[in-house]
Amino acid sequence: MSKHYKITLLFGGGDPSRLMAISQYADVLKYTGQEFSCDTFIWASAWGTNPEATIKANRYIQMIHADYECIKGWNFKYKKPNKCTHHVAVGKHVGAQFEKVTSNTIDQVIYNLVDDEVNHLVKHKNDDLKLITVSRISPEKGFSRMITMLTKLNEGNVKYTWDIYGNTSSDYAQGIVSKLSRFDGVKFHGVLLLYL
Template sequence: MKKNIVFVIPSLTAGGAEKSLVNLLNTINYSNYNVDLVLLHKKGIFLSMLPKEVTVLDLNSNYKTFCKELIISCFHFLIQGKLSLIYHRILFFAKNKFQKNKAVAEQNSWQNIQKSLNKLPNKYDAAIGFLEKSSIYFTVDKIDAKVKIGWIHTTYSSSGMNYKFDMLYFEKCNAIIAVSPDCEADLKNNFPTLKNKFKTIYNIVSSTTIHNLSDKNNDDLLFLNSENSIVTVARLSPEKGIDLAVEASKILLEKNLNFKWFVIGDGQERENLEIKIKSYNLQNHFYLIGLKQNPYPYLKSCTLYVQPSQYEGKSMAIEEAKILCKPIIVTNFTTAKDQINNSVNGIIAQMNQESLANEILEVLQNKKLQEKLSLNLSKERLGTEDEINKLYEIINE
């Protein structure tokens, strides 16, 4: 008899966790499982990549109204006589407006937004909150399931989250999944009384899928005609270090390096980054090219992949670049050594613009080093499709 499971995630916009979930959903054995999906916001470039077996659930009308702009939302609730929801909508706005720590704001405002959400009508064998914060809180508060699983895609200590708030929810989960051993160890350090709940499941990455998608035509003439092409795949948000990449590019330009750096992704820092790019006269060298549903032709054709992040859990983008055997440079964020063996299958730079620029210059000017890094990657076993079996074990315990 098939088991019924449900996944929860805010949306399927571009991001490592979102891509990881889509990969996982395309790996599940649907002869054994019925799968529902809750999207708190039904949007994202990965929507079209969901397998046909997955049922995306609609959330209730009060929640949809709650998500509208403040004035519109309160007006509709007023007409309906739902004064309590007006109160919670105003508090939700205030907490997110005035709390500078966005992670804590999302935690604190959950108690308000959840007032607009109904419990799911179905009962499940397993419910999985596939991203930290709201996805886990929804799983605990709004789903009736025999097994409840949370998923943390980052290094908890670097996330800015309030561990006391999460403790209340983690206690109610049967398991909390980390995406690397270092992330698991960090969770155990923050929640020592819950250490038996933490397990590692690597992000699912399909080598076959990535190679097939990388063979698609790339019609970006600017990219194809560039010498020393650098690619980064990341949200334009502070933790991804794109500002550091711009600073390093300024140094590379001063050293008269001919290069073009393409950043695939979008986010809240775009305007600030564009201002900095213009102020450094990098318009012909540093390009924010937005979201790409298929970034792999860029990765396959680039000279060098760079991940300048301040922190990561386990970067999907780095794993994908490894599968395509690209020379890789990363900054020395906490979990960098979990993915890169320095000077063997990639380079780990210090987290400053001088070090990053110097390492980029070294790799781009050293063809033998490029060949060495690519050759070593070609010898590694990099696909992680078998990780799905670890999830099956937790669901079936």
């Protein structure tokens, strides 16, 4: 996208050293309420400070990427941003749960291997599928559903390698490591450290 757009990544939290790793592709700035103007604003959070008051855009897209059925026990209340023009989900499951829990509509779904579309992968038995995940290993990230995906890949004789980078120290993460390590192609690498 950087060939066609000037991209700015605004972050409010997270590990700045990791976020800076993409600075070769985009401007990376800590958001402190400053004003911006752009063609498209993509907001990757569904809670916290809503920056739409200081960011002027033609389209306001909100990425929906958490399992909202799982997090509803967190006393989470979704309030649609006033200027939101599109909700884009990172998979059918996430989109369906978001619609169920919030009564808002998903406008578009991005392809996700965990969804039923994984069945088309079994037609490509000669290709090695390479998967990489860099994520916090926690319930809302959907790791428990990965067993279904891996089972389907094995049943279809699809060769794959799946490298997972994330903190494996929590009890939940240890349980996931135990369950997914039964699959030959899965490798856990711990936290990914990036140095610039």
